[in-house]
Amino acid sequence: MRKPEKVRLFVxxxxxxxxxxxxxxxxxxxxxxxxxxSGTTAAAVATTAAPAQTTAAPVETTAAAxxxxxxxSSKCPAEATTALAAGADIKIGITLPQTGPLAAFGAIAQxxxxxxxxxxxxxxxxxxKVVVDAKDDAYDPKQTVPKATELIEQDKVLATSFMVxxxxxxxxxxxxxxxCTPQMYVGTGFPAWGDPANHSWxxxxxxxxxxxxxxxxxxxxxxxxGAKVAQLVFNNDFxxxxxxQFEADAKTAGLTIVETKIHEGTAANIDNEVTxxxxxxxxxxxxxxxxxxxxxxxxxxxxxGYTGKTxxxxxxxxxxxxxxxxxxxxxGVYLLGQQKDPSDPMWADDPAMKQYYADVAQYGAGxxxxxxSILTGYGAGGLTVQTLKDAAKLDGGLTRVNVMNAVWNINxxxxxxFGGTGHLDGTSxxxxxxxxxxxQYDAAKKSQVPTGDxxxxxxxxxxxxx
Amino acid sequence: xxxxxxxxxxxxxxxxxxxxxxxLVVAVLVIAKGQPNYRLLLMSNAAALSVAILGLNLVVGFSxxxxxxxxxxxxxxxxxxxxxxxxxxxxxxxxxxVAALFGGVLGFLLGLPALRIRGLYLALVxxxxxxxxxxxxxxxxxADLTGGANGKPVPVGWHRxxxxxxxxxxxxxxxxxxxxxxxxxxxxxxxxxxxxAGRALVSLRDNEIGATVSGVYPAGWKTGAFAISAAYASMAxxxxxxxxxxxxxxxxxxxxxxxxxxxxxxxxxxxxxGSVVGALAIVWLPELTRSWGKFLPLFSENKTxxxxxxxxxxxxxxxxxxxxxxxxxxxxxxxxxxxxxVPRLPKVSSLDEDVEVxxxxxxxxxxxxxxxA
Numbered sequence: 059m060r061k062p063e064k065v066r067l068f069v070x071x072x073x074x075x076x077x078x079x080x081x082x083x084x085x086x087x088x089x090x091x092x093x094x095x096s097g098t099t100a101a102a103v104a105t106t107a108a109p110a111q112t113t114a115a116p117v118e119t120t121a122a123a124x125x126x127x128x129x130x131s132s133k134c135p136a137e138a139t140t141a142l143a144a145g146a147d148i149k150i151g152i153t154l155p156q157t158g159p160l161a162a163f164g165a166i167a168q169x170x171x172x173x174x175x176x177x178x179x180x181x182x183x184x185x186x187k188v189v190v191d192a193k194d195d196a197y198d199p200k201q202t203v204p205k206a207t208e209l210i211e212q213d214k215v216l217a218t219s220f221m222v223x224x225x226x227x228x229x230x231x232x233x234x235x236x237x238c239t240p241q242m243y244v245g246t247g248f249p250a251w252g253d254p255a256n257h258s259w260x261x262x263x264x265x266x267x268x269x270x271x272x273x274x275x276x277x278x279x280x281x282x283x284g285a286k287v288a289q290l291v292f293n294n295d296f297x298x299x300x301x302x303q304f305e306a307d308a309k310t311a312g313l314t315i316v317e318t319k320i321h322e323g324t325a326a327n328i329d330n331e332v333t334x335x336x337x338x339x340x341x342x343x344x345x346x347x348x349x350x351x352x353x354x355x356x357x358x359x360x361x362x363g364y365t366g367k368t369x370x371x372x373x374x375x376x377x378x379x380x381x382x383x384x385x386x387x388x389x390g391v392y393l394l395g396q397q398k399d400p401s402d403p404m405w406a407d408d409p410a411m412k413q414y415y416a417d418v419a420q421y422g423a424g425x426x427x428x429x430x431s432i433l434t435g436y437g438a439g440g441l442t443v444q445t446l447k448d449a450a451k452l453d454g455g456l457t458r459v460n461v462m463n464a465v466w467n468i469n470x471x472x473x474x475x476f477g478g479t480g481h482l483d484g485t486s487x488x489x490x491x492x493x494x495x496x497x498q499y500d501a502a503k504k505s506q507v508p509t510g511d512x513x514x515x516x517x518x519x520x521x522x523x524x
Numbered sequence: 525x526x527x528x529x530x531x532x533x534x535x536x537x538x539x540x541x542x543x544x545x546x547x548l549v550v551a552v553l554v555i556a557k558g559q560p561n562y563r564l565l566l567m568s569n570a571a572a573l574s575v576a577i578l579g580l581n582l583v584v585g586f587s588x589x590x591x592x593x594x595x596x597x598x599x600x601x602x603x604x605x606x607x608x609x610x611x612x613x614x615x616x617x618x619x620x621x622v623a624a625l626f627g628g629v630l631g632f633l634l635g636l637p638a639l640r641i642r643g644l645y646l647a648l649v650x651x652x653x654x655x656x657x658x659x660x661x662x663x664x665x666x667a668d669l670t671g672g673a674n675g676k677p678v679p680v681g682w683h684r685x686x687x688x689x690x691x692x693x694x695x696x697x698x699x700x701x702x703x704x705x706x707x708x709x710x711x712x713x714x715x716x717x718x719x720x721a722g723r724a725l726v727s728l729r730d731n732e733i734g735a736t737v738s739g740v741y742p743a744g745w746k747t748g749a750f751a752i753s754a755a756y757a758s759m760a761x762x763x764x765x766x767x768x769x770x771x772x773x774x775x776x777x778x779x780x781x782x783x784x785x786x787x788x789x790x791x792x793x794x795x796x797x798g799s800v801v802g803a804l805a806i807v808w809l810p811e812l813t814r815s816w817g818k819f820l821p822l823f824s825e826n827k828t829x830x831x832x833x834x835x836x837x838x839x840x841x842x843x844x845x846x847x848x849x850x851x852x853x854x855x856x857x858x859x860x861x862x863x864x865x866v867p868r869l870p871k872v873s874s875l876d877e878d879v880e881v882x883x884x885x886x887x888x889x890x891x892x893x894x895x896x897a
Contacts, residue, residue: 157810157814157833158779158833161833194814196810197774198774198779199675199768199770199772199775200569200764200768200775201569203565203767203768203769204562204563204565204566204569205562207561207562207565207695208560208562211560211561211562212560212562224673224674224675225674225675225770225772225774228674228675228677228770229675229677229768229769229770229772232679232769248674293659293662293673294662294673294773295672295673295674295675296673297673298662298664298672298673322658322659324655324778
């Protein structure tokens with residue numbers, strides 16, 4: 059049996075690459091790991107929570123039949139309407155990449171468990187402890203399908219929360235529908251996750267990518283009507299969603315797009331793209347990209363002597379990961395903010411942020427509180443807990459159907475967000491997270507300072523159409 | 525202990541073969557009936573990947589050309605099936621021959637450069653294919669066809685027919701179908717490599733000049749091998765749509781290219797059955813390292829399984845040291861201590877009396893030969 063030596067050489071290299079990938083991801087939300095392939099949002103993810111600070115909007119407080127939108131449970135298996143046994147753990151499933159190029163998102167599950175632990179320490183929800191059941195799918199839909207099946211059929215989770223990845227959610231949506239298991243607050247901003255009429259078991263948990271792009275167009279048109287804009291687009295689900303929406307809105311807002319450059323996740327650098335963008339002499343450059351490409355864009359523009367304005371994706375919000383490494387190139391760069399950045403000194407005295415730091419220190423087992431993914435998971439945990447509390451108050455108690463009914467009528471405020479109310483109404487408002495503010499990076503203070511522009515499209519984006 | 529010698533195609537060998545297949549069939553049925561659905565989905569993944577690895581094996585193991593681009597054929601087959609099923613309402617099985625044909629033509633065209641370049645250079649050219657494929661799947665002009673960067677959902681929904689006696693779940697049925705298809709494709713491939721075609725490829729791999737002098741036309745056989753190999757990988761991609769209801773750009777991405785090569789080397793290059801073992805290994809080993817992780821102090825269930833990949837990598841390195849020819853090579857090595865299969869030699873009409881003939885020398889012949897199933 060003769061074996062081509064070169065093939066073995068390749069496998070050796072592949073093994074080294076695997077090990078390197080595993081080690082590389084240990085830094086958490088590092089630029090390098092996020093950059094490698096397609097992205098969902100990690101840093102600036104908006105979810106709502108905080109039972110203590112629920113908003114003025116009324117929430118049912120006594121046991122009641124679900125009001126407003128309810129899911130159709132006529133085809134559900136009996137167990138979907140069977141209440142959780144007394145004292146049993148509430149299992150909340152999540153699939154996300156804990157290995158592979160996007161392993162940085164894996165910390166979301168950790169953050170969620172930290173929040174659940176704070177609830178469990180005070181007795182849980184109606185005597186039930188809440189636990190996270192996380193499955194690693196390496197961002198590969200081929201692995202997500204078995205993992206989601208395992209969550210539904212073997213582990214019998216009450217619901218899943220914050221599953222990561224657009225193709226991954228797309229591959230599993232029908233499984234959740236068939237078994238009547240809530241696939242709530244998925245961690246992708248794809249607009250199709252807001253379609254209660256046709257797919258009532260799946261709902262998005264972060265600012266839809268197209269909403270962000272709409273706000274950019276409005277912001278630019280207000281600052282400088284008729285401005286010339288160039289965009290750098292990540293060639294994946296989220297970059298393309300930005301591009302499509304921005305191009306549509308730029309047209310109606312009277313902006314001119316002078317250059318559009320698309321880059322791959324595997325690109326080693328974006329020098330050519332930046333050069334082309336500079337050559338087009340735009341007033342605004344928009345970074346519809348994520349991960350290491352954000353600092354590369356900012357550094358490239360600064361080196362090229364660019365004097366116009368720059369807006370980057372909210373996914374690049376982390377000061378420590380994306381701005382500090384290229385200081386002061388990011389000075390003056392705009393981005394939309396939803397979630398307070400745990401690594402920004404501005405929030406050191408914020409009570410909610412202090413509470414978060416304390417909880418991570420107590421329950422995090424060494425987790426890095428500065429990691430935006432931990433904060434994202436923590437926020438998702440708060441939202442999940444509030445949903446469960448609502449569901450427990452409905453007739454029939456903690457059933458899968460009741461959890462989904464609670465999701466479609468949720469109304470909460472997360473103190474770790476800049477503001478706004480996370481609200482869903484299955485009949486008219488299928489997007490949870492619609493409040494954001496414009497931030498501008500100040501390199502001297504190493505901080506992202508609110509410009510005073512706030513954008514609240516809560517309730518105005520309606521349902522998914524088409 | 526002296527190993528038992530069994531001639532190929534002898535009755536004793538047939539008994540071995542039939543027993544082996546029977547055990548395999550029973551195992552597949554038992555798994556389909558008894559295992560939970562999530563494991564069956566992983567088994568379906570393995571069944572589809574085994575066919576892709578087999579395709580790669582034909583090119584790497586038998587014709588000696590290196591391809592890092594088979595993930596692209598896999599993705600291409602998946603998209604072909606998805607378009608036919610979703611946009612043209614084709615039944616699942618009917619898409620397979622089309623995927624094979626398209627993949628084969630593509631493989632033939634891409635096999636042409638393989639005539640001029642070889643070794644690492646060919647690896648680089650095919651690597652480009654693996655990297656380009658996801659970008660092609662994402663371009664806007666094809667978005668209506670491919671679903672763009674979000675992927676294209678493929679609801680196949682083929683349920684167990686009522687005549688089928690074994691009561692299995694939907695996932696069990698999917699696994700049975702994919703296992704049966706894989707079995708058929710393995711049977712065809714193993715016959716092919718034992719035929720004139722296989723001998724021609726192995727001779728080209730081992731000594732191209734010698735083979736050419738003996739009348740083997742390199743260009744024809746090499747491009748032919750590339751085409752058949754691509755057709756296999758393409759069919760594998762189409763097969764996977766039965767179990768995984770979406771095709772996405774990274775379905776045919778670079779990570780898969782590396783996985784396929786890893787599976788090939790783990791299973792055993794140039795060993796047909798090694799492709800099954802390799803596919804099982806690349807699907808299940810990462811699962812195992814992840815689940816072992818829970819029992820180690822460094823991991824906890826919901827923490828980033830930082831070291832799971834490293835553990836997987838270390839396991840791969842260790843296996844390459846212990847079993848340099850792959851798992852099936854190792855199995856054969858162990859088996860050869862007990863029983864050996866040797867080719868039947870033609871009847872010798874005249875010979876020197878000193879020369880020993882029969883099974884012993886046949887064993888020597890077998891050891892110097894190239895691979896076979």
